[in-house]
Amino acid sequence: MTEAAAPRKGRPRSADADAAILAATREALAELGWGGVTMGDVAVRAGVAKTTLYRRWPSKNELVVDAVAVLFDELRMADLGSLRADIEAVVRQFAGLLARPESQAALLALFAEASRDPALRRRVREAIIDPQKRLVHQGRAAAQARGELAPDAGPEAAREDVDIIFDTIAGAVEHRMLVSGECASPEWISRFTTLLLTPLTSKPDQNPAGSV
Amino acid sequence: MTEAAAPRKGRPRSADADAAILAATREALAELGWGGVTMGDVAVRAGVAKTTLYRRWPSKNELVVDAVAVLFDELRMADLGSLRADIEAVVRQFAGLLARPESQAALLALFAEASRDPALRRRVREAIIDPQKRLVHQGRAAAQARGELAPDAGPEAAREDVDIIFDTIAGAVEHRMLVSGECASPEWISRFTTLLLTPLTSKPDQNPAGSV
DNA sequence: CTTCTTTCGCTACGAGTCGTAGCGTATATC
DNA sequence: GATATACGCTACGACTCGTAGCGAAAGAAG
Numbered sequence: 001m002t003e004a005a006a007p008r009k010g011r012p013r014s015a016d017a018d019a020a021i022l023a024a025t026r027e028a029l030a031e032l033g034w035g036g037v038t039m040g041d042v043a044v045r046a047g048v049a050k051t052t053l054y055r056r057w058p059s060k061n062e063l064v065v066d067a068v069a070v071l072f073d074e075l076r077m078a079d080l081g082s083l084r085a086d087i088e089a090v091v092r093q094f095a096g097l098l099a100r101p102e103s104q105a106a107l108l109a110l111f112a113e114a115s116r117d118p119a120l121r122r123r124v125r126e127a128i129i130d131p132q133k134r135l136v137h138q139g140r141a142a143a144q145a146r147g148e149l150a151p152d153a154g155p156e157a158a159r160e161d162v163d164i165i166f167d168t169i170a171g172a173v174e175h176r177m178l179v180s181g182e183c184a185s186p187e188w189i190s191r192f193t194t195l196l197l198t199p200l201t202s203k204p205d206q207n208p209a210g211s212v
Numbered sequence: 213m214t215e216a217a218a219p220r221k222g223r224p225r226s227a228d229a230d231a232a233i234l235a236a237t238r239e240a241l242a243e244l245g246w247g248g249v250t251m252g253d254v255a256v257r258a259g260v261a262k263t264t265l266y267r268r269w270p271s272k273n274e275l276v277v278d279a280v281a282v283l284f285d286e287l288r289m290a291d292l293g294s295l296r297a298d299i300e301a302v303v304r305q306f307a308g309l310l311a312r313p314e315s316q317a318a319l320l321a322l323f324a325e326a327s328r329d330p331a332l333r334r335r336v337r338e339a340i341i342d343p344q345k346r347l348v349h350q351g352r353a354a355a356q357a358r359g360e361l362a363p364d365a366g367p368e369a370a371r372e373d374v375d376i377i378f379d380t381i382a383g384a385v386e387h388r389m390l391v392s393g394e395c396a397s398p399e400w401i402s403r404f405t406t407l408l409l410t411p412l413t414s415k416p417d418q419n420p421a422g423s424v
Numbered sequence: 425c426t427t428c429t430t431t432c433g434c435t436a437c438g439a440g441t442c443g444t445a446g447c448g449t450a451t452a453t454c
Numbered sequence: 455g456a457t458a459t460a461c462g463c464t465a466c467g468a469c470t471c472g473t474a475g476c477g478a479a480a481g482a483a484g
Contacts, residue, residue, distance in 0.1 A: 009428075009429050009430070010430025010481070011430045011432080012430080013431065014432085035247075035325065038470060039471070040471090048433080049432065049433045049434065050433095050471095051432080052432065052433080104328075108320055108323050111391050112245070112246060112320035115245070115317050116246075116316075116317050164407060165407075167387045167388040168384040171383030171385070171387030172376075172379050174386075175380075178327055181333065188376065192376055195408070222452060222453075222459025223451040223453090223460045224451085224453095224460080225461095251441080252441075260461080260462080262442095262462095263462075264460080267460075425484100429481090430482095431481095432478080432480090436474085436475085438472100439472095443467100444467090445466080446464090446465085447462105450461070452459080452460090454455105
C-alpha cells in the first residue's frame with residue numbers, strides 16, 4: 001500500500017518473497033487461526049528465513065493486517081441500475097469474501113487484536129474500514145442520482161446514513177457467517193436486503209431522530 | 213451452569229476461588245486483551261496457584277468462555293408494550309454490555325477462537341448465541357400477540373425472521389462498537405431501530421423471497 | 425570488472441508462556 | 455482417626471517471540 005519505493009543502493013528486497021510471505025500467512029491463518037500462526041511456520045511455508053519476516057514487518061500483527069487487507073481489494077461497487085440490486089451485490093460480494101476459509105479466522109482475530117492495540121486499529125481503519133465505507137458512499141450516491149432516496153437528506157445526514165448502513169450490512173453478514181456460523185444463502189441475502197431497503201425508500205411511521 | 217454438584221468425599225473445591233478466578237479473568241481481559249491474558253497473571257490476580265486454574269478449566273479458551281458468558285446473563289427481554297420500544301431496549305442493553313471494557317476484547321477474541329475450534333464454538337453457541345435468540349423470540353412473540361406483525365408469518369418463517377433479526381441487531385451493534393469503534397448513541401439506536409422496524413410492520417414494495 | 429551496499433539464510437540466544445508433575449499441607453466426609 | 459480430595463509451591467520440557475551475529479549472495483554505482 002505504501003509503495004513509495006525509492007530504489008536505494010544495495011540489493012533490492014525480493015518481491016517474490018513478499019508475495020510468498022503474505023500468501024503463506026493467509027494459508028497458515030486458514031489452517032491454524034490467529035493463535036496458531038507462528039512466524040517460524042510462516043517462514044517455512046514461504047521458503048524464507050524467519051529473519052526475513054522481521055526485516056519487513058515489525059510484528060505478527062502488522063503482517064497479518066497486510067495479508068488480510070489484500071482480500072478486501074476485490075470488493076467493487078457496481079451501478080446495477082437499482083438500489084436493491086446494488087445492495088444485494090454488495091452483500092453477495094461481502095458474503096463471498098467471508099466464505100473463504102482464510103478470511104474466517106483472520107477477520108475476527110484481526111478485529112479482536114485491533115480492539116486493544118490503537119496502532120493496529122488505525123491500520124485496520126485505513127486499510128479496510130474506510131475503503132469499505134467509500135464503497136457504500138458510492139452506492140448511496142448512485143441511488144440518490146436515480147432519485148431512489150428521500151430528497152431531504154443533507155450532506156450531514158448522508159454521512160450518518162452511510163455509517164448506519166455500513167455497520168448494519170457488514171455487521172449482519174459478519175455475525176451470520178462468523179458468529180452464528182451459518183452461510184448467507186441467496187434467500188437470506190434477499191430477505192436481509194428487503195429488511196434493509198424499505199426504510200430507505202419509504203417514510204417510517206414515526207421518525208423521532210434528532211431528539212438528542 | 214452445570215451445577216450437578218454431587219458432594220463427593222474429600223475436600224470440596226472452594227467456591228470463592230471459582231468466583232475470584234472468573235473475576236480476575238475478566239479484569240485481565242479488560243486490561244490486556246485476549247492475547248495479553250496469561251494463566252499465571254490470572255492466578256496471581258485471583259490469589260490462587262496456577263495449578264488451581266488447570267484443575268478447573270482444561271485450557272485458557274474454556275476459562276474465558278465461562279468468564280464472559282456470565283455477562284450475557286444480565287440481558288433481559290421486557291414487554292414494553294410496543295415493538296419499537298422492545299427493540300430499542302434490546303439494542304440499548306446490548307450496546308451497554310459491549311460498552312464495558314471487559315466485553316470489548318473478550319467477545320471478538322472469543323468468536324475468533326470459536327471460528328476455529330469446533331468444541332469452543334459449540335460452547336459459545338450454547339452459552340451465548342442460543343439464549344440471545346430465545347430473547348429475540350420472546351420479543352417477536354410479544355409483538356405478534358399485540359398484532360404488530362404481518363399475520364402471514366408461519367412458524368417456519370418466524371424462525372428465519374428471528375435469525376435475520378438477531379444477526380442484524382447483534383451484528384450491527386457489534387460492528388459499530390467493536391469494529392468501527394464508535395459508541396452507540398441514543399440517536400444511533402433510534403435511527404437503527406427505525407431502519408429495522410418498517411419492513412417488519414409494513415409490506416415492502418417488492419418481496420422476491422423464495423427465488424432460490 | 426571492481427567495489428560497495430543491502431539483503432538473505434543460518435544458527436544461536438534470552439525472555440516469556442503453556443500445560444504438567446511432584447510434593448507436603450489443608451480441609452472436608454466416612 | 456482414616457481416607458480422599460483440593461490447595462500452594464516449585465520445577466520442568468516444549469514452544470514461541472523477537473533479536474543478534476555471521477558469511478554468502480545479489481544488485482547498484484563507479
